[in-house]
Amino acid sequence: ATMRSSGHVYYEVVCVILVFVTLGRWLEATGRLQATAALDELEQLIPDQVRCLSGGGEWTMRSRDSVLIGQTVRVLSGERIPVDGRVLRGRGVVDEQFFTGESLPVEKQPDDRVLGGSLNLEGDLVLQVLAPATAGALGRLVDAVRSARLRKGRFQMLADRWSQWFFPVIAVVSLATFVIHGLRTDWEFGLLTALSVVLIACPCALALATPLAIWAALSTAARRGVLFRSGETLERLAELRAIRWDKTGTLTTGSPSVCGLVCEDAAEQAVVEQRAAELVSGSTHVFSAAIRQYLDGPRERWHGGMVTTVPGRGLRIESAEFGPVSLGSRDFMTDSGLTAGPVLSAVIARSESTKACVFIGWEGRIRGVFLLEETLRPEAAPAIAACRNLGLDLAVLTGDREERALVWEQQLHLPILAELLPEQKLAAIRFAHEQFRQVAMVGDGLNDAPALAAADIGIAMGCGADVTRDSADVCLLPNDLRLVPWSVQWSRRSVATIRQNLAWSFGYNSLGVIVAAMGWLHPAIAAVLMIVSSLVVLGNSLRLRTDGRGPATGGEPSDAAAVPQSCLEAAA
Incomplete structure (x- = not known):
């Protein structure tokens, strides 16, 4: 038209299209940044500058990325700890609530370990660096969330498949529109109509629909202390129909205490304590830790030999002097051919239904029994009620005896499958899977790692700094059971x-293509409508930046379960 000096020119249309396309790109980039803002706030908890000890014995400020393992750094009162380290000198009070969920600060003294990202509330600490800033507790958390965002879930792959077909289909529709309108009307109108089809069909919204929502959901969950391994985990958790709980360390505090030791022969108590101390010295089981704490104190050590762990049963030493010395459950004693005398039989009959019992014996007789008490977590009841409100089938899997399980069943108002060995727990989870398809196992991720791995979704509590537990699909940093129903509700909202x-x-794109192909849409208007489509997706996804508190949570996780806003403000 310009060369002919006749007809319409469309320079303003080109300008308008370019302006609106650029505006759309800018809005998309802004939306992506906002979706990951929560994760960026976590990174701000690590200070950029670190006070390091130089070769000349002076303290100098260095970039945190230049700090090496083994170097000495100093953290003053009110400063945030930049790296994972071990206290060399000084004493302090440190706030570690983001990693542990404990709202009370922790006292630190020489040889204690501190976590990068925690806050030194009081005291002057000199630390030996154990890991670079990026490999510390908070750095591993951020890296895990970033890795999770890169793993595509079912909806992301579905959108990708749609996009693969979308481009060639739109190309065919646009070409057909150009030819049909060119033949029926004129080629100029056909070109504008084809351009409208291409503009309105721009798959920006389709490309953003899944990843933007996943990024926002994962980042917000990480700020709450919930780490999803991938977007696929988030999607599978939304389809959850049943939860199986581990009892010890999950529904209970995980810190049982020994309330007494009863021996068949009181004269043998020193020997019983000596041999029990040797058996539990290297065990990580919570009962072993409780017995170890109870027996803490100076005593002559008994070197009986190598300790063997019998999964789900107990511990054993093959002593050359006394034969096998066994410590563990009542069934373990029976399997070992050990029987109780009249004193211990009376104690067992009186106490086994209300207290956990750990037996020790050798040479055919049970010589003593440790009586342990467990405490139910205060948030267990609201967490279970919230899970019921979400329509989940609930049960507890435990190795406790049937009599003791009945006591817990009355307290929790949940069916309890008792006297289960590790392989029987796996069978119980497989059976639940056959009934409900999607089953989660909630545990501590250590002693019950096989059960977590066997479940469709493994949820490990109290991960703290250990966010890399391979057996868990979901890691809950604090020991707050209410984060379990929160995670399920959050995944459902995200999906x-x-x-x-x-x-x-x-x-929207399909309807827009039809309207444009009919010749009812100007290219400039099509560019505007393309932005509107992206804005709707952006706005809907960014709603996931909020925690989404709702009545279905049945009681919110404690404030310790989230990064305190004051911490973020201080870091900024």
């Missing part, structure tokens, strides 16, 4: 948002 985004973007 609902993804579905809304996909339905909107696919439906």
Whole structure:
């Protein structure tokens, strides 16, 4: 038209299209940044500058990335600890609530370990660096979330498949529109109509529908102390129909205490304590730790030999002097051919239904029994009620005896499968899977790692600094059971948002293509409508930046379960 000096020119249309396309790209980039803002706030908890000891014995400020393992750093009162380290000198009070969920600060003294990202509330600490800033507790958490965002879930792969077909289909529709309108009207109108089809069909919203929602959901969950291994885990958790709980260390505090030791022969108590101390010296089981604490004190050590762990049963030493010395459950004593005398039989009959009992014996007789008490977590009841409100089938898997399990059943109002060995727990989870398809196992991720791995979704509590537990699909940093129903509700809300985004973007684009192909849409208007589609997806996804508190949570996780806002402000 310019060369002919006749007809319409469309320079302003080109300018308008370019302006709106650029605006759309800018809005997309802004939305992506906002979706990951929560994760960026976590990174700000690590200070950029570190006070290091130089070769000349002076303290100098260095970049945190230049700090090496083994160097000495200093953290003053009110400063945030930049790296994982071990206290060399000084005493302090440190706030570690983001990693442990404990709202009370922890006293630190020489040889204690501190975590990068925690806050030194009081005291002057000199630390030996154990890990670079990026490999510390907080750095591993951030890296794990970033890795999770890169793993594609079912909805992301579905959107990718749609996109693969979308481009060639739109190309065919656009070419057909150009030819049909060119033949029926004129080629100029056909070109504008084809351009409108391409603009309105721009798959920006479709491309953003899943990843933007996943990024926002994972980042917000990490700020709450919940780490999802991938977007696929988030999607599978939304389909959860049943939960199986481990008892010891999960529904209970995990710190049982020995309330007494009863021996068949009181004269043998010193020998019983000596041999029990040797058996539990290297065990990580919570009962072993409780017995070790109870027996803490100076005593002559008994070197009986190598300690063997019998999974789900107990511990044993093959002593050359006394034969096998066994410590563990009542069934373990029976399997070992050990029987109780009249004194211990009376104690067992009186105490076994209310207290946990750990027996020790050798040479055919049970010589003593440790009586332990467990405490139910205060948040267990609201967490279980919240899970019921979400329509989940609940049960507890434990190795406790049937009599003691009945006591816990009355307290928890949950069915309890008792006297289960590790392989029987796996069978119980497989059976639940056959009934409900999607089953989660909640435990501490250590002693019950096989059960967590066997479940469709393994949820490990109290990960703290250990966010890399391979057996867990979901890691809860604090020991707060209410984060379990929160995670389920959050995953359902996130998946609902993804579905809304996909339905909107696919439906909107399809309808827009039809309208444009009919010749009812100007290219400039098509560019504007393309931005509107992306804005809807952006706005809907960014709603996941909020925690989404709701009545279904049945009681919110404690404030310690989230990074305190004051910490973020201080870091900024």
